[in-house]
Amino acid sequence: LRLAVVDASDKRGQAVRMANPEVLHASVQFREHEEASPNLPGVSAVIRRPRAVTVRILNDQGAVEERDFVGLWATSVQHQIDHLNGRMYFDHLSKMRRDMLLRKAKKLEQLEP
Numbered sequence: 001l002r003l004a005v006v007d008a009s010d011k012r013g014q015a016v017r018m019a020n021p022e023v024l025h026a027s028v029q030f031r032e033h034e035e036a037s038p039n040l041p042g043v044s045a046v047i048r049r050p051r052a053v054t055v056r057i058l059n060d061q062g063a064v065e066e067r068d069f070v071g072l073w074a075t076s077v078q079h080q081i082d083h084l085n086g087r088m089y090f091d092h093l094s095k096m097r098r099d100m101l102l103r104k105a106k107k108l109e110q111l112e113p
Helices: 072-084 095-111
Strands: 003-006 016-026 030-036 044-050 052-058 064-070
Touching (some): 030 072
Antiparallel strands (some): 016 052
C-alpha cells in the first residue's frame, strides 16, 4: 500500500487518509504555492500545480472513493502523491533553479552545529 495523510484545514480532525491515491483528473487552471519539505530544511520554492484534482483513493474505511480537492488541499494532495511516486517538490523546477535550491540546502546543512 502507498499511504498518505493530508490535512490542509484550519480545524482539527479534518485529515484525509489515503491509500493508493491516483489522480484521475487535473484542472487546466494552475495555482502557485510556496512548497517546502522537512527533508530540506530552510529552503522552499514556488511550485505551479493544477488548481483542482479528482483523486481515487482507498479510504480509512477500506472503500474506494473519488474525492475532489481544490486550492491548498489540491496542492497538498499532489505534493504527497509526488512523494509516493519518488518525486520531491523541487523536481518541478527547471534544472538551474533546482540546482540552486539544492546548493543552498547543502550550504545551510553545513552551517548547522
